[in-house]
Amino acid sequence: MKTENQRAWFLVLPVLVLVAFNALIPMMTVVNYSVQETFGDNLFFWQGLDWYEQILTSERFHAALGRQFLFTGLILVIEVPLGIAIALSMPRQGFWVPVCLVLMALPMLIPWNVVGAMWNIFTLPDIGLLGYFLNHTLGINYDMTQDPLAAWITIVTMDVWHWTSLVVLLAYAGLVSIPDAYYQAAKIDGASNWAVFRFIQLPKMKTVLTIAILLRFMDSFNIYTEPFVLTGGGPGNSTTLLSIDLVKMALGQFDLGPAAAMSLIYFAITLGVSWLFYTLMTKDDLN
């Protein structure tokens, strides 16, 4: 049991001050922009909710949102099962465990624009390893600067390369925490591999998987740098995800009002979906 103690606020205070400074002031700036029109020179005019209406009804936003959900959906559907499968087939102890973990964690520690640049030179049609292999060895016509499908396959593959290890590490941590006695009991009962997975491993991994899915959702939904460096949102607008579109609008066109309204809608969607995931996945614990 936790004890009731209001002085605990003092322990939280430094965190509160730092995060509030970084979160509330910028957030208020965004809110201010979102309800005003500006023509530069610090002249602002009250605009009400017009920008919100404009964004919510604009086809450009709908298209970017659709692409974003498609991207995030693909990422979750591919990375979560793949990550679990890899974690299940990893050795549980011995010399190879740290080797596997270090090598697998490596992509996550590479700066995001280097990831984009790395995949860019990896997939260049004539001089990149993958691009050359596809075009000249397999004879597939692959050029992601021309073909939207190729661009999509490339950004999804890049993200799988970049982030599947996070799911692996978390799932693996859940797996190694299962006591041997559970497996022995299952063996005595003659449980199949599937039964062991379904009734022992999966329930034990549930907490870490909830975190993995939440983190993968948030990060893939907010992704900016890697696809921007790799494809720049192209060809055309085919890989312009929400963040890329937002930065284009805010810093490229300097449409601060609409961009601010879009930011807040964007944030609200991220929050809403995260909350939904969280409630759905922890529902059983509460009952």
Place this chain on the structure above:
Amino acid sequence: MQKRSIVPIVYILFLMLPIYWLVAMSFKTTNEILAGFSLFPQTFTWDNYITIFTDPTWYWGYINSIIYVSINTVLSVTVALPAAYAFSRYRFLGDKHLFFWLLTNRMAPAAVFALPFFQLYSAVGFFDTHIAVALAHCLFNIPLAVWILEGFMSSVPKELDETAFVDGYSFPRFFTTIFIPSIKAGVGVAAFFCFMFSWVELLLAKTLTAVEAKPIAATMTRTASSAGYELGLLAAAGTLTIIPGAIVIYFVRNYIAKGFAMGRV
């Protein structure tokens, strides 16, 4: 080794291929890269690395990155420790709401904050300083650090605290000499995550800096603009950005799996 070890081996090969290509390219001359495909460097050269280590605008990029990442990691973990303790041990007015609010900041798209951060840090005179980037990254790292540490702390039995207080330990002394050492693994994992995020993030770091505190990842973008597209130099700079990460993972390799399992993360 059984046949199931095929899966991790294939996966690791898949992870290593693009990295191999980056490293291989960093040892090629720009002419060789543009001339056509070659699996290994034909004319092996260190020139790209020499350029980086002799040009201050290049190597200062690394130093800048390391400075703000270190400040951020130390700051985030230091303020997160007492807060995580409060969340794991006490009930207080608004605790659950506060915890959730902290986590919502982890969900904010960095793109949303780019412009307001620029204005805020310019207004307080921190623009283009290491402190600005370190503070900005706190927005994402503090919630994560609190979350990770809270998990670890909750797995430490409360009797430890009670015994220490009965023995006459003051809170600060108990906290620094007994409690923190008992969750060393958690501090390691939290610091690892703070380092990781701060090292890899670029959008905010680039927005908040111009010259003095420009991170290496932003310096790299200039290979595309000046003197054409120097792929070899880009590859060498990219290769060098992998090294600090590799060193950090090597140090926490034994904590990572165990650490995750112990904490609630």
